[in-house]
Amino acid sequence: MLLRGANAVGYTSYPDNVVYEFCKQARQHGVDVFRVFDSLNYVENLKLGIEAVRQANGVIEATVCYTGDVANPAKHPKYTLEYYLDLVDELVALDIHILGIKDMAGLLKPRAARMLVGAIRARHPDLPIHVHTHDTAGAGVAAMLACAEAGADVVDLAIDSMSGVTSQPCMGAFVAALEGTERDTGVSGEAIQALNAYWEQTRLLYSCFDPGVKAADTSVYQHEMPGGQYTNLLFQAQSLGLGSRWNDVKVAYTEANRICGDLVKVTPSSKVVGDFAQFMVSNHLTGDEVVERAATLSFPKSVVEFFQGFLGQPVGGFPEALRAAIIRDAPRIDSRPGASMAAFDFAQLRRDLEDKWGPGSIRDVDLLSAALYPAVFDDFQAQRQQFGNVSLIPTPLFLSPLEVNQEIQVQLEVGKTLIIRFIALGPLHTETAKREVYFEINGEPRIVTVVDQSTQPEAKVRARADPAQKNQLGAPMSGAVVEIKVAVGDEVKAGQPVCVLSAMKMETVVGAPADGVVETLDVALKDNLGAGDLICTVKKAGN
CATH class of the missing domain: 3.10.600.10 (pyruvate carboxylase f1077a mutant domain)
Structure with missing residues (x-):
């Protein structure tokens, strides 16, 4: 399984005992190999995940997340061959079992693959190397063949009917390419076709969920969007009314990554960049305009928490001027986030959940689900109570x-x-x-x-905020109101949180447009808003 280091299987950092307990339960329920990675390649977060797997008696596959291009270091000066070799050395020193190379966006071109895998193999001749990639650009089979030639022991592939584009490279093509060579896999074409026939029919069954990505997209070498995020972000963009602006979202993703300082992008750091990109497109902002106006904008919650340091420390540090403008008076974390968190109280959580859902209804795995995803777990339990299993x-x-x-x-x-x-x-x-x-x-x-x-009844026609009226607050993007933080008559400061909007796993904290008193509050919990819908008006205190 994938283990996001200190992020476990969530989108933020958790108290250390949550990560340890999760690994313990996962091992007891049949997980053996844990591919431990960190979305920023932050070694302190990796250490925690590695130690949690060790204590659970699992196989530690410590993982380097690949971004940039080691064959063209001028384009990505932070992510050189030396950077990756130094990172591998640090992981090997932690007594790992396997090294994983996670090429989440499919950026590993054949030449770079030979350089990277070859250099690691030369330095660590006995280290098992496992390479994972996505085939968004269409070069995945060639890259994995290059990895095999350079000394990789394992590469990830997908059965033919499930392969290509944002999935993994084609197994049938890879096996055929090596047939009769010294690296012949020994897998028969007949066996692949038998599996392929089954998965072809299965994919048809789920065709209503197919995102419709039908061809390779070499623009991934510019925007660097992970394969797993590409289709999710496309669906999110369509749900937010940005489907016709998908190319704008890809450009904004590139810009968001640039102003964040060129990040390693994999869940959850990739979510930060994706939320940032959709925010920029919804508000018609360029990267430079975001930097100029950052002190007055209402950013997605994931972006604010990233700049606070809740995911850890990015390679080369934060762009500090932008960081200060985004987080403002919020606390900042400059070390491993979990190290300063109090231990999670599982006993109290069990009592709370059993009070809510019934005595004896909460299993150990439910407890962990609620600790990692409290709102999702509540939705799941409510659905179970209404509809059963x-x-x-x-x-x-x-x-x-x-x-x-x-x-x-x-x-x-x-x-x-x-x-x-x-x-x-x-x-x-x-x-x-x-x-x-x-x-x-x-x-x-x-x-x-x-x-x-x-x-269902027609949607309510909502009032729209007038951009010319600086005391009116409009929704920065579409979403549902999940939290309201003020009431009519409250005194607020410009930028003070008024409400929280949620859309497709993205939460945005919306701040007051000016200093003053809340005169009208035009939304209620669970209201669905479109971009520009009026949230509140603020009048000057004393008027």
Whole structure:
């Protein structure tokens, strides 16, 4: 599995005992190899993850995240061959089992691959080397062949029908290229095709979720967006109404990375740059304009926390002038974040969760889920309480409704199967937007009442902020209101948090437009706002 060092499997740093407990539970539940990386290649965060895996008796695959181009150091002067070799030396000194090279954006070109893997192999002849890449630019098979020639022991590939573009390079092509050579993999083409036939059909089943990326994109060498983020960010951009401006998002991603100081970009640092880019596009800002106006802008929460130091310290440090303008009076962290955090109180969390969801309802794995993702865990538990364990439903029937008189079987456990037949759908009750659903379970008739989601009321027409009125606060981008921090009559300072918007895992803290008193508050919790919708107005104190 992937372990984000001190970030565990989350988007921020956690108290050390959370990371240790997570690794312990993961090992007990069957994880053996832990690919430990840090989104900034920050060694202090890596050390924590490595030690947590060691204590859990797991296999430590300490990982270097690759960015830049070691064959062209002038373009990325921080990320030279010497930088990577020094980093590998530090990891090897920690008594690791395997070295991972994580090329999350697919930037490792064949020549650079030979240089990097070859230099590491020369310096550490007995060190197992495992290379991971994405094929966004289309050069992945060539790069992995170069890694193999230079001495890599393992490379990551994907079965043909699941390979290419933002996925991993094609296994069939790689195996065929090495057939009959001294590096022949011994994997038969027939075996690959048997697997390929299965995954072709599986991919069709999930085609409604396919992002539609159909071709290689060599612009990745400019924007350096990780393969795993590329499709997610495309979907987020579409959801935020920026789908037609995808090229602008890619350009803004490049600019956001530049003004952040050229970061190693992998979750969660890549999320910071992605949130920053969407913020820039939504607000029609260039990188230089962000730097000039940083002291007055409402930035995404992830960007503010990154500059505070919650992810750790980036290579070469922060651009301090921009950092000061973004975080303002917020605390800053200049060392490993978890080192200054109090131990997490798991016992208290268990009591709180059992008070909320029922005595004896919380397993150890639930406890960790809630510690790492409290809001997501609450949503999950609420869904479970309403609908039960929907993972038992066959996938096609989860994605598409039953036809009248269609019958399915759902196995709850060994020897316990429900035979369900859909009979009819009742008329819509317009005053409640509900319908009755008629069906049979094991021959017994049943009726349930459900909300018809297709009949939801039209969205409220919201007031718009007037950009010419400096006392009016408009939403900087689309999102749902998840927190309100002021009330009408409160005295506020310019930039003081008024509310928090959330959209597609991105939270933005929106600050007051001016000093004064909140005259109107035009939003409520869970309101969905579009960019420019009025949030509040502020009048001068005493007026």
